[in-house]
Amino acid sequence: MSSSAAGQHLLAIDDLGSEGIEELLEVAEAFGEVERRSVRKVPTLKGKVVASLFFEESTRTRLSFETAAKRLSADVLSLAVASSSVKKGESLRDTVETIEAMGIDAVVLRHKSAGAPHQVARWVNRARVINAGDGFHQHPTQALIDLFTVRQELSLRRGQQSERSGLSVFEGLNVLVVGDIRHSRVARSQIQAYALAGAIVTIASPGTLLPDDVSSWPVTVAENFEDALRSADIVSVLRMQEERGSGSFVPSLHEFTATFGMTEERSMLLKENALITHPGPMVRGVEIASRVADDERCLVRKQVANGVPIRMAALFLALSSPEEASRD
Ligand code: CP
Numbered sequence: 001m002s003s004s005a006a007g008q009h010l011l012a013i014d015d016l017g018s019e020g021i022e023e024l025l026e027v028a029e030a031f032g033e034v035e036r037r038s039v040r041k042v043p044t045l046k047g048k049v050v051a052s053l054f055f056e057e058s059t060r061t062r063l064s065f066e067t068a069a070k071r072l073s074a075d076v077l078s079l080a081v082a083s084s085s086v087k088k089g090e091s092l093r094d095t096v097e098t099i100e101a102m103g104i105d106a107v108v109l110r111h112k113s114a115g116a117p118h119q120v121a122r123w124v125n126r127a128r129v130i131n132a133g134d135g136f137h138q139h140p141t142q143a144l145i146d147l148f149t150v151r152q153e154l155s156l157r158r159g160q161q162s163e164r165s166g167l168s169v170f171e172g173l174n175v176l177v178v179g180d181i182r183h184s185r186v187a188r189s190q191i192q193a194y195a196l197a198g199a200i201v202t203i204a205s206p207g208t209l210l211p212d213d214v215s216s217w218p219v220t221v222a223e224n225f226e227d228a229l230r231s232a233d234i235v236s237v238l239r240m241q242e243e244r245g246s247g248s249f250v251p252s253l254h255e256f257t258a259t260f261g262m263t264e265e266r267s268m269l270l271k272e273n274a275l276i277t278h279p280g281p282m283v284r285g286v287e288i289a290s291r292v293a294d295d296e297r298c299l300v301r302k303q304v305a306n307g308v309p310i311r312m313a314a315l316f317l318a319l320s321s322p323e324e325a326s327r328d
Contacts, residue, residue: 005317006325009121009129012138013192021193022167025148027313027325028306034071035309045074048105048319052078053095054132055086055111057243060280061132061141064307065108065315072312077104096120100127105319108132114185128318136183136244142279143189145310147197149303150234153275170197176228177219179238179260179287180246181205186279187238191219194234202228206260208249225260229269237262237278237288253286262288267295275299 005020034042050069054062069076086095106128109117114135121129133139154169175194181187181203194201195218204222222228240246250256276298284290292298317325
């Protein structure tokens with residue numbers, strides 16, 4: 001495990017380890033300050049080129065990575081896959097090698113195939129690869145956003161500076177991850193991240209939407225969903241991944257909502273100070289009721305806002321040497 005994310009590809013949460021997670025959250029805290037300035041731009045990555053390659057749909061990840069790169073004064077090349085030579089049959093390898101030949105420093109990649117960013121990391125020479133979501137495998141920056149947002153909220157409540165608390169706020173916290181775990185890259189990254197941070201992670205899902213084998217995962221499978229809600233400090237609600245065929249794993253979406261949806265009634269079982277997260281996009285009325293999504297305990301808008309400083313930190317660290325990262 002790496003103790004520093006500096007100069008490394010960012011492919012999966014396990015690569016970071018707890019020290020790497022803490023380091024990235026601390027750098028994001030520092031970049032959060034840039035967001036509060038009247039001129040929200042720093043010259044940190046001036047002269048660097050970041051390529052944004054999204055082979056799957058995205059709103060928040062693509063826009064926040066591109067915003068983050070621009071806030072750091074990097075130049076951004078955004079490949080519009082639908083109008084690129086990918087449509088003429090160009091392979092992923094040839095696409096990446098073509099872009100690298102133009103002199104890029106970082107590739108931000110989203111792909112429907114699990115493992116695509118790891119493969120690209122083997123093909124590039126000097127560029128750093130950041131995984132922006134690969135199939136149902138990993139979405140590391142989303143998990144980092146979730147931890148950052150929860151830590152910020154808990155620190156605010158305790159009247160502390162969140163950067164001073166490290167990962168200690170997560171120690172012993174009950175985190176419940178609910179919904180389509182089988183198809184969720186967010187769940188896989190988030191479970192690793194919360195467990196590395198010291199939280200106790202429980203998962204709740206219809207049996208068909210659980211992965212075939214979670215025996216090696218640092219989780220407990222909830223025996224009773226309602227009891228798990230009552231003891232949760234954080235509830236992470238996942239989207240039903242219709243594009244990966246989730247609908248065919250349950251009798252109907254209505255049935256899923258009735259048994260595992262975060263309905264208003266179920267939200268009333270939560271502790272008064274429990275927090276709800278959702279990576280977005282939300283499908284209101286399916287995995288989360290509209291009123292729960294708009295409840296002040298639901299952090300979804302804060303998660304989106306924190307996407308920019310987290311991705312500034314991810315880009316900065318990937319493009320820094322360990323010496324530069326500790327100096328800044
Ligand atoms: N959470 C997330 O990855 O959202 P997008 O698909 O909109 O990027």
